[in-house]
Amino acid sequence: xxxxxxxxxxxxxxxxxxxxxxxxxxxxxxxxxxxxxxxxxxxxxxxxxxxxxxxxxxxxxxxxxxxxxxxxxxxxxxxxxxxxxxxxxxxxxxxxxxxxxxxxxxxxxxxxxxxxxxxxxxxxxxxxxxxxxxxxxxxxxxxxxxxxxxxxxxxxxxxxxxxxxxxxxxxxxxxxxxxxxxxxxxxxxxxxxxxxxxxxxxxxxxxxxxxxx
Numbered sequence: 001x002x003x004x005x006x007x008x009x010x011x012x013x014x015x016x017x018x019x020x021x022x023x024x025x026x027x028x029x030x031x032x033x034x035x036x037x038x039x040x041x042x043x044x045x046x047x048x049x050x051x052x053x054x055x056x057x058x059x060x061x062x063x064x065x066x067x068x069x070x071x072x073x074x075x076x077x078x079x080x081x082x083x084x085x086x087x088x089x090x091x092x093x094x095x096x097x098x099x100x101x102x103x104x105x106x107x108x109x110x111x112x113x114x115x116x117x118x119x120x121x122x123x124x125x126x127x128x129x130x131x132x133x134x135x136x137x138x139x140x141x142x143x144x145x146x147x148x149x150x151x152x153x154x155x156x157x158x159x160x161x162x163x164x165x166x167x168x169x170x171x172x173x174x175x176x177x178x179x180x181x182x183x184x185x186x187x188x189x190x191x192x193x194x195x196x197x198x199x200x201x202x203x204x205x206x207x208x209x210x211x212x213x
Contacts, residue, residue, distance in 0.1 A: 008102055009095070012090075012102060012105070012106060015186070015189070016090060019083055019182075020083050025175055026072065026076040026127075026179055027073065027076050027080060029072075029171075029175045030076060031073060032172055033069030033130065033134065034069035035069075036062070036134075037062045037064075037065040037066025037068075039062075062137065065137060068133065072123070072127070075122060075123050075126070079116055082116070083112070090105065110190070114194060117187070117191075120186075121187070124183045125180075127179045127183065128180040130172075131174070131176030132173075134172045134173035135170065135173040137169050138166050138167075138169035138170035
């Protein structure tokens, strides 16, 4: 029984902590996404973009990225609030936590997941689309570091200054796509658990004669 208790605790704690960390990363990069979206929109409007980069196209992509970043931030904050409480309770009780408390927290997580399943589904789609948009924005930004002349391709100091922005933009894209992958994995696990609970409830109702007459 002790081994089963430890295995259940380790598995549940690992899942919650991983989800907790992914949510924190999403909050950080969602804020960065909004900031980058605003900066690129301003650059496009003021005509500060370099000739190789189509300002109107980048401006449109930046606007979409800002909207995705705002939606990303609000959705993640809603999910993070419940995960934070459960994670802190796990840390507070440590290894002395009882089976009843583990069960209680698992039920709380199931309830939190069931209430926010549609939101997490939107986050998966949003992260995927956002990753594609920010990847496109990063590629567009990288074109500023290249000057194509008649005698070849050159790099200038001013153009090279956009490289940090390009790397951060691509970093946001990577985090978005990885978040989409992890959230999808999380959904599969907890959907299966909800299905098992629903099947158990149906079996119990059938045994008690509470099913449809």
